[in-house]
Amino acid sequence: MKTNTLKSNFKFLAIVTFLGLFLQSCSSDDDGATNAAAPVITDFEFGEGSDHSTEPFAYKGSDLHLEAAINAEGIVSSISIDIHAHDLVVGEGEVEWDYELTWTDASYLVINPTFHEHIDIPSNIPAGEYHILLTVTDELGNSTEVEGHLDILDPIAISDFDMDETVARGSDFHVEYMIAAVNGIHNISVDIHAHGLAIGDGEVEWDYEEVFEDGFHEETEAEFHKHFDVPATAPAGEYHVTFTIEDEDGNIFEYEDHIDVTA
Structure with missing residues (x-):
């Protein structure tokens, strides 16, 4: 009877030890996932679309070139752009321009995508300085922003x-x-x-x-x-x-x- 009791105690301890190691392993895996670094945005450039310019200006009625390299430990879930101005005078025949767009294209939903887009600039908006904000979010909820200023000129x-x-x-x-x-x-x-x-x-x-x-x-x-x-x-x-x-x-x-x- 004593031998059986020892065997039972040994099995119990083995099971407890195994479960402890398993839970510790799962916890370590979870911590590794949730602690993944946020995306890093480099080489963010924008400018006149027809020339793929890196100079931060573009013309009303033309298009704007946007490009950036993205390093992400987690898979990217979305890339967003926000363009707006502060206190520009809206002249006769002009309208205020606030632009927001989010991309979820399959080509961007990867580890390290290269972002490259062109967007149209209306011809009836005020000329002046606009604030531009690029946001990258991964599937783990990590988010990174990079910003700059864009001069929109009259053609x-x-x-x-x-x-x-x-x-x-x-x-x-x-x-x-x-x-x-x-x-x-x-x-x-x-x-x-x-x-x-x-x-x-x-x-x-x-x-x-x-x-x-x-x-x-x-x-x-x-x-x-x-x-x-x-x-x-x-x-x-x-x-x-x-x-x-x-x-x-x-x-x-x-x-x-x-x-x-x-x-």
Whole structure:
């Protein structure tokens, strides 16, 4: 009987020891899984999509290139991008732009994916500085973020604008400015008109419109320098002047000013 008791005690101790080792092993495995390092994001770059640029700027109405290398001990479950601005003035015809998108493509749901995407930038948003945030999350719930700043530019811009403030009717006034159009200039339109001016004896209402292409078509940089004749019969008063530049992609840029026509 004593021998049987010893055998029973030995079996019990063996079972307890085995269970202890098994539970310790499982606990170690679990700790190893939950302690896996969060994803590491390197070489995050973004810029003009057509050139796969790494310079942090892009143009309204074009696309944005995004790329990053991801080192992840756990399998990636999602990659998200967030683009937004702070306190940019929303002009006439523009809308505020907040962009969020999450990718769960099979090609990204791996250990060490390479992230590469292009997204469209609306043409009707304010130009200025935007904050960009890339987030990578793995299947264990670990998450890593990397951020930067993106300048979104107008595809058409003018600088060094100079126009006469007054002009005597029967003479001319001059206008000059520089144009930068990343997609090339298609044409430039000029519209001069007045509102509600009284037309006296011998006067004729004056509305002027002209489209300029020669010397500008397909140029990415150009100087606009013209003189405009004011008829001697034009009523005196304030005239509204609009310069409209259209690029080869159909983007439109308008600049407005006023000039006083004197008798």
